[in-house]
Amino acid sequence: MRHFFRRKSSCQIAKDRLKILLISDRVNCSPEMMELIKTDIAKVISKYMKIDAENIEIQISTVGNRTDKGASNKHPMLYANVPILDTTAQEHALNVK
Amino acid sequence: MESQVIVVTSGKGGVGKTTTSANVGTGLAKLGKKVCLIDTDIGLRNLDVVMGLENRIVYNLVDVVEGNCRVKQALIRDKRHPGLYLMPSAQTRDKSAVSPGQMVKVIEHLKEQFDYIILDCPAGIEQGFQNAIAGADRALVVTTPEVSAIRDADRIIGLLEANGFKQMDLVLNRLRMDMVRRGDMMSAQDVVDILAIPLIGIIPDDENVVISTNQGEPLVGNDCPAGQAYANVVMRVEGKEVPFMNFEKSISFWTRVTGIFHKA
Numbered sequence: 001m002r003h004f005f006r007r008k009s010s011c012q013i014a015k016d017r018l019k020i021l022l023i024s025d026r027v028n029c030s031p032e033m034m035e036l037i038k039t040d041i042a043k044v045i046s047k048y049m050k051i052d053a054e055n056i057e058i059q060i061s062t063v064g065n066r067t068d069k070g071a072s073n074k075h076p077m078l079y080a081n082v083p084i085l086d087t088t089a090q091e092h093a094l095n096v097k
Numbered sequence: 098m099e100s101q102v103i104v105v106t107s108g109k110g111g112v113g114k115t116t117t118s119a120n121v122g123t124g125l126a127k128l129g130k131k132v133c134l135i136d137t138d139i140g141l142r143n144l145d146v147v148m149g150l151e152n153r154i155v156y157n158l159v160d161v162v163e164g165n166c167r168v169k170q171a172l173i174r175d176k177r178h179p180g181l182y183l184m185p186s187a188q189t190r191d192k193s194a195v196s197p198g199q200m201v202k203v204i205e206h207l208k209e210q211f212d213y214i215i216l217d218c219p220a221g222i223e224q225g226f227q228n229a230i231a232g233a234d235r236a237l238v239v240t241t242p243e244v245s246a247i248r249d250a251d252r253i254i255g256l257l258e259a260n261g262f263k264q265m266d267l268v269l270n271r272l273r274m275d276m277v278r279r280g281d282m283m284s285a286q287d288v289v290d291i292l293a294i295p296l297i298g299i300i301p302d303d304e305n306v307v308i309s310t311n312q313g314e315p316l317v318g319n320d321c322p323a324g325q326a327y328a329n330v331v332m333r334v335e336g337k338e339v340p341f342m343n344f345e346k347s348i349s350f351w352t353r354v355t356g357i358f359h360k361a
Contacts, residue, residue, distance in 0.1 A: 010281045
């Protein structure tokens with residue numbers, strides 16, 4: 001029974017790992033560089049609002065574009081999900097200035 | 098008919114390039130096509146053994162390129178299947194013995210007499226790979242549902258695209274339905290979603306593949322899961338539409354049922 005309540009199947013883990021791995025392989029961008037981009041984004045945004053820097057997610061997505069004919073020259077996109085902890089902080093930042 | 102030159106490649110070693118080359122080549126010959134299999138893995142040849150033709154090698158690909166023999170002299174005729182020939186690779190040389198330009202020349206010569214030329218590519222992305230893809234106009238990318246093999250396949254697809262390949266098809270080898278059902282192996286759909294090239298065949302994990310390799314006789318068309326799956330690949334290579342073996346249907350049902358629990 002425990003099997004059924006396992007949180008993530010190994011298949012899902014493999015898919016998740018591959019998604020991240022292939023993105024960095026395809027755009028020739030190492031995971032370390034992604035990490036640097038992430039900390040820089042956090043730095044910039046936290047000037048204006050209180051964010052949860054620990055839980056920022058960034059990813060470059062090109063997956064699935066390949067077979068749609070003509071779409072292969074579409075540029076990969078960088079997505080960033082930044083959790084905002086306190087929106088009122090935005091006004092504070094402006095007031096301080 | 099214009100002859101087709103197909104390279105069978107994967108990036109990672111041991112995923113079934115040679116087995117796929119042997120079975121697809123033999124299958125096409127069984128349909129009455131004139132087929133030439135070329136082993137481009139110089140220094141680590143294996144296609145001759147899988148085909149059971151290892152005792153009949155006199156000349157090889159490097160001899161042809163270096164002008165030690167004519168192209169025809171290096172071709173081994175498979176007596177079991179009329180129209181099936183193998184050009185073996187050299188065992189005592191290395192990849193640098195042949196250049197991409199020389200490969201193209203040999204292939205151009207063979208195109209005159211064959212419907213299909215199938216190149217068994219070595220693992221890796223170095224010169225051996227460059228040699229194998231140089232004269233090809235179509236690729237079969239072989240992978241297994243494992244992270245390492247899929248990563249390498251993705252790299253290979255990128256390189257093939259960069260080299261101007263328009264037609265690339267995916268052969269998913271060694272799929273285990275029991276593991277897919279319990280969520281411990283990526284399904285064909287999962288792999289296709291990731292690699293984003295058309296699927297041309299799903300080969301179930303089948304002990305008969307090992308047995309047929311032991312015997313030196315490709316199993317395409319035999320009455321076993323892998324034999325039937327390879328027969329379907331051959332039909333699809335020929336451009337015929339063949340439905341995927343019906344285990345696909347039972348997956349979607351089972352993943353739906355077990356998926357409810359896995360999501361929790």
